[in-house]
Amino acid sequence: MNVEKTKVLWGGRLDEKPEEAAFAFQASIATDKRLIKDDIALSRAHVAMLGAQGIIPHKTADLLDSALCDIEREFNAGSLKIDVAAEDIHSFIESELTARLGDEGRRVHSGRSRNDQVVTGFRLFLKRTVPELICEIRAAVKLLLERAEEHIETIMPGYTHLQRAQPVTLGHHLVAWAAALERDSGRFFDALRRLDECPLGSGALAGSTLKLDREAVRAALGFARPCINSMDAVAARDFASELAAAAAISQTNLSRFCEDIVLWASEEFKFIELSEAWSTGSSIMPQKKNPDFAELIRGKSARVTGNLVTLLTLQKGLPYAYNKDLQEDKEALFDSLDTLSSSYKIFRGMIAGAKWNIKRMSAACNEGFLEATDAAEYLVAKGMPFRRAHEAVAGIVRDCISRGETRIACLSLEALKTHSNLFESDIFEKLSPKVCVESRSLPGGPSPSAVKIQIDELKKRINSPDAA
Numbered sequence: 378m379n380v381e382k383t384k385v386l387w388g389g390r391l392d393e394k395p396e397e398a399a400f401a402f403q404a405s406i407a408t409d410k411r412l413i414k415d416d417i418a419l420s421r422a423h424v425a426m427l428g429a430q431g432i433i434p435h436k437t438a439d440l441l442d443s444a445l446c447d448i449e450r451e452f453n454a455g456s457l458k459i460d461v462a463a464e465d466i467h468s469f470i471e472s473e474l475t476a477r478l479g480d481e482g483r484r485v486h487s488g489r490s491r492n493d494q495v496v497t498g499f500r501l502f503l504k505r506t507v508p509e510l511i512c513e514i515r516a517a518v519k520l521l522l523e524r525a526e527e528h529i530e531t532i533m534p535g536y537t538h539l540q541r542a543q544p545v546t547l548g549h550h551l552v553a554w555a556a557a558l559e560r561d562s563g564r565f566f567d568a569l570r571r572l573d574e575c576p577l578g579s580g581a582l583a584g585s586t587l588k589l590d591r592e593a594v595r596a597a598l599g600f601a602r603p604c605i606n607s608m609d610a611v612a613a614r615d616f617a618s619e620l621a622a623a624a625a626i627s628q629t630n631l632s633r634f635c636e637d638i639v640l641w642a643s644e645e646f647k648f649i650e651l652s653e654a655w656s657t658g659s660s661i662m663p664q665k666k667n668p669d670f671a672e673l674i675r676g677k678s679a680r681v682t683g684n685l686v687t688l689l690t691l692q693k694g695l696p697y698a699y700n701k702d703l704q705e706d707k708e709a710l711f712d713s714l715d716t717l718s719s720s721y722k723i724f725r726g727m728i729a730g731a732k733w734n735i736k737r738m739s740a741a742c743n744e745g746f747l748e749a750t751d752a753a754e755y756l757v758a759k760g761m762p763f764r765r766a767h768e769a770v771a772g773i774v775r776d777c778i779s780r781g782e783t784r785i786a787c788l789s790l791e792a793l794k795t796h797s798n799l800f801e802s803d804i805f806e807k808l809s810p811k812v813c814v815e816s817r818s819l820p821g822g823p824s825p826s827a828v829k830i831q832i833d834e835l836k837k838r839i840n841s842p843d844a845a
């Protein structure tokens with residue numbers, strides 16, 4: 378079976394009709410049909426410029442423009458049948474124009490190549506959709522900050538090595554997540570700024586002999602500037618790598634938060650109770666309520682990281698300028714952006730419906746000597762060199778363990794004095810988890826006043842129109 382030769386844009390060059398299986402193998406319309414609006418937008422800007430420059434008659438430019446508008450209208454109304462047998466969305470739209478306008482339609486491709494066309498459409502698509510993703514991220518930051526405000530005084534253990542380390546608050550922990558996500562949104566902003574260049578006018582790789590007006594096309598499409606070099610314009614996909622990296626970093630951040638949630642939802646921790654709508658059961662164990670959504674967000678970091686590796690490997694060693702390999706770029710990046718966007722929606726839903734077990738969190742601070750560093754710093758404040766204070770408190774902890782006590786404050790002042798004479802009765806006021814948290818009021822710290830400042834700063838950042 379062969380494909381109808383007249384259907385393909387390059388049919389004039391080859392005698393034989395393309396083999397159907399081979400044609401299908403190289404077709405990309407299943408993926409790049411998402412660029413339809415962008416392809417129409419860039420074609421409209423291109424034909425308007427061709428008309429204004431006298432490269433095609435004004436009348437032809439008008440006819441092409443209204444046919445492109447018709448195609449878009451039909452697409453929006455759901456009445457346009459995208460021919461999935463077309464090679465790609467660019468070929469499809471050109472063949473529609475030719476079917477509707479005959480030879481006038483055949484003028485649309487003057488002075489352009491699919492090489493500059495596809496990358497322009499891709500960039501336009503990203504300029505229009507990545508800001509939506511940034512909104513998703515910012516919505517997650519906002520939600521975390523709201524929850525942090527509610528739990529600015531909710532004491533919980535902070536962990537290192539998954540061992541209880543020092544008391545913090547749930548608010549402090551949630552702001553730690555929010556701070557990472559705010560940086561994630563910044564990475565997308567940065568990438569958007571760099572990709573804001575218009576490739577059209579670069580042709581296949583070496584521009585055109587026709588007197589194209591690149592500046593007019595750039596302005597009509599709302600790009601900040603034209604691409605600086607026509608070969609770079611058609612060959613470069615570092616903008617895709619950058620976005621895929623931003624997506625992989627963000628999905629990896631989400632995977633860490635989700636790991637915390639999975640742990641906290643366990644019987645062992647019991648710090649969080651996920652709402653039933655955001656949990657699943659087991660097909661065999663009737664008692665189970667599983668944090669599948671958190672696990673899946675964590676699991677999906679694998680494919681988002683995989684997409685980044687795909688994009689980097691795709692470009693590694695690829696000779697200049699365009700090669701068909703580059704067609705693989707969209708599937709990988711679309712998947713990363715889609716996966717990240719849906720992960721954010723699910724993450725927000727999960728956090729919004731979660732209940733926090735404040736009693737369990739606070740009780741977990743009563744074992745594990747989370748106040749040990751505070752005791753050592755008490756001695757430092759009284760003049761003891763820190764290393765000596767560390768040794769003294771380590772001795773106290775050993776003492777407590779041998780007596781079966783779980784807190785430093787369980788020892789008498791007399792017993793404490795055997796470790797250091799600097800201990801006075803005021804030490805007992807310093808060792809409750811609440812006081813430990815309140816005394817850590819340095820910028821960035823867990824005290825309610827410090828966390829409030831962090832929340833205000835992050836709120837300001839996510840409300841700025843640009844993350845710069």
Ligand code: ARG
Nearest residue numbers: 405465491492495701703704
């Ligand atoms: N579908 C192609 C892509 O996504 C369009 C460019 C094709 N150019 C070419 N010379 N075959 O990259």
